[in-house]
Amino acid sequence: MADTQLMVWIDQDLCTGDGICEEICPDVFLGRDDGLWVVKEEASHFGETIIFDGADGAGHGPEGARGVARVPDSLIEAVVESAEECPGECIMIEPYSAEILAARGV
Numbered sequence: 605m606a607d608t609q610l611m612v613w614i615d616q617d618l619c620t621g622d623g624i625c626e627e628i629c630p631d632v633f634l635g636r637d638d639g640l641w642v643v644k645e646e647a648s649h650f651g652e653t654i655i656f657d658g659a660d661g662a663g664h665g666p667e668g669a670r671g672v673a674r675v676p677d678s679l680i681e682a683v684v685e686s687a688e689e690c691p692g693e694c695i696m697i698e699p700y701s702a703e704i705l706a707a708r709g710v
């Protein structure tokens with residue numbers, strides 16, 4: 605299990621769909637079929653993959669402000685760079701919180 609000090613989510617209302625975030629950090633950002641990007645937790649870091657795309661079923665979690673993924677400490681720099689380069693300014697980074705983790709439901 606990766607150490608994690610930060611969490612990240614995307615405000616899909618502001619996402620321009622250019623995919624820069626996934627180019628910089630493909631372990632955390634993923635393009636959805638509708639052309640908007642979401643966050644994810646990869647099994648290589650957290651033991652199971654969870655995609656925060658609002659879909660039902662195993663391996664999926666809520667999107668938007670409730671779809672908050674843990675950031676492995678090894679990827680902090682890449683996630684911060686993604687947020688800095690994001691033209692929609694819609695990548696939201698927060699300190700790790702057990703309460704947020706519990707509220708997302710997965």
Ligand code: SF4
Nearest residue numbers: 619620623625690692
């Ligand atoms: S960089 Fe920002 S605007 Fe571009 S796809 Fe990623 S979240 Fe959306």
